[in-house]
Amino acid sequence: MKLIVGLGNPGAKYLGTRHNVGFDAIDYVAHHLNVQLSKNKFKSIIGEGNVAGQKVVFMKPLTFMNLSGEAVSACVNWYKLDLTDILIIYDDTAFDAGVIKIRKSGSAGGHNGIKNIIEHLGTTSFGRVRIGVGQKPPNFVLADYVLAKFEDEQFLAVKEQMPMLKEAIQMFITKDLDIVMNRYNVSR
Template identity: 45%
Template sequence: MYIIAGLGNPTREYDKTRHNVGFEAIDVLADKLGIRVTDKKHKAVYGLGMAGYQKVILSKPQTYMNLSGESIRSMADFYKVEPENIIIICDDINLTEGQLRIRKKGSAGGHNGLKNIIQHLGTQEFPRIRVGVGEKPKEMDLADYVLGRFPKEQEMIMADAYQAAADAAVMMVEDGADQAMNYFNRKK
């Protein structure tokens, strides 16, 4: 079984913000796999289904970004899912808009959501799909940037990125992280 969790912030005020690209990717993935993400438990909205021959849980933690680990840990403990089968989808300001970077493990890289997940799981050994949201302008506060929305001209780029992140997650489940890394990390 796999948990695929997209990070973001709950409530409408954060819809379509840079920090919520994980939620957007989960919505695309849910449509692709025919999974309804409507159950509420483990401080998340989630749904169970299949990706190929694997059981998957699609999750959108409702703890706010900086406390995402609480939800991930609760769900992992309940369903007995090991960290290597927990795929996290999140934003990355170090990648250009729409670029994906897949890793099997690693540091938080300054991302507070990942930092909290590492803290709660007690390991960095879980795969992640980072979705580029572009570099913050020098004169802008980081929080204002990641909680801001994409300009109209980037919306199509990001829609393609959410589709690619969903495809990458399915490939990771069905064929392994190495295959997904080889395919998606070369693009752009």
């Protein structure tokens, strides 16, 4: 079984913000893989389905970004998941909008949602997909930048990468993350 988590904040005021790109990714991928996000479980909205013969859970924690670890750890513990079967999708201001980087482990890199997941799982060894949302301009506070809506060209740059992200997640469902990284962590 695979767990694919998109990080974001619940509520209409966060729709279309940079910080919610993980939610946007889950919505896109689950929809295109015919998995309906319709259950409230683990302080999250989840969708369970079967993709390429593998059970998959798509998850959008409703705990707000900085407490995402509560929801993720509850799901991991309930299903007794191996950490290699988890993939977390989130925003990253270190990359231009639309750049997607996949990694097997690492620090939180200043991302409070990932920091909370690391605290709750007790490890940095879980897969992540970082989606670039553009670098913060020098005159912006980071929180204000990520909680603001995308500029039009940033939104389009991210939207253009969603089909490729769906392919990468489909590959992760049936293959090792190293194979996915080798295929999709290339300059575009």
